[in-house]
Amino acid sequence: MPIVKLNDGAELYYEVSGEGKPVLFLHGVWMSSRFFQKQVPYFREGYQTITLDFRGHGQSSAIDSGHTVANYARDVKQFIQHLGLKDVTLLGWSMGAFVIWEYISQFGEDNIKATVIVDELASDYKWEDFEIGAFDLPTLTSMMRDLQTDQKSLLAGFIPLMFKEEVSPHNMEWMLAETTRLPATTASAILFDQSLIDCRPYLSLITVPTLLCFGKEEKLIPVAAGEHLNREIIHSRLELFEKSCHCPFLEEPDQFNHKVDSFLKSLDGS
Template structure:
């Protein structure tokens, strides 16, 4: 079981294939298992890597460090220790925001291109922002449910995250990965992810090619809000996945792999 020490946390990761590196970053209360179709399916052409953030998956459940800024520092240390350069960073959901936070802190020296899988610049509704999936009442309700009925919340998410009713296999994946993140960590991340951060200015400054993907049946945010990410990025390509909700990498894995491969070949 490969692990790496990053700022006091033992992080689990997987590393497959060879060639140009792609690093996949997962969403909140998820894990790298959401990228199994990419880690295996793209490894004949690329070096495919993914890491479980601290507090998630098979990584250490540390008491401290559960902020987007620390997760980005962990990613930076991961790239340094594995000597990864000219990396395509593919972030899904919270993982996309961690990738933007990485750029805010460390710039693009090690980054060849960026991929945003179904994430908007700010999940929180704001006075000067036409999008946003959550208001303050939504945030309060979500944090309360994390603390009072975390398994019930995961069960709701298993349906909300997908276009179709989840198969037994996908439902078990969502429940298993989600239950690996302690509720205290979930609540801390939810507050920081939804309330504190707005990456519109960071996106405008990212001077590398970008691919932005949205699920047409996304139930938490609008396609337009994800497409707005592409509008803010100086050099971007937008792709809509008609048969996906929020979990594009496991709902349409073959098409996603094809689109991602074509994007990297065009660089």
């Protein structure tokens, strides 16, 4: 099983396939690299396609410390160095976007060719000056408590909110299996941190080309979030997916793959 061992002993599971410019896929909170199953077969034909499970998630080691977005960014830095990746495109879905922005805040854009942001706000929290946030304090508190008392039921209610259409029993089964790999303590820790991080100050630091991919169904994230990012990130382009909610890469995979592929090819003028 391919593993990168980090300085603090955490072990990150990853998979690499294909050859070409590297594209690193970064998943959302509680999720795993398995959610990108419809991207790997497509992108490995023209890119070095890399999927990664954050510490504590998926098939990575079940370490009980280090669960902050800032630390996940440091993990990604170590991972990139370990694999010797050059001119990397970072594709971050949901919390994965926060990890990208925190990475750029800490380490700059050296060695980063481009970013792809999938359905995330500059902050999930409803700050007084950020009304489009996804969570207020009562909602976050309720989710934290439910994680401690009935994690599986919370996830069974949360997963359908990520999709425009009804989730099939087969998809619900594997998604619940993936998201319940995390113990409730880990799930609570990273939910709290990623829900309160405010990346708005980081957006002006981003100068690499950026593709913003947002679903038009607004069960979780409003389209206004993508419009806000498009205004704040100077070299960004917003793509909306008509038949998607939070997961356009699973809901409209052909269109998503094509849009991302076209964006990446445009960077080289092809």
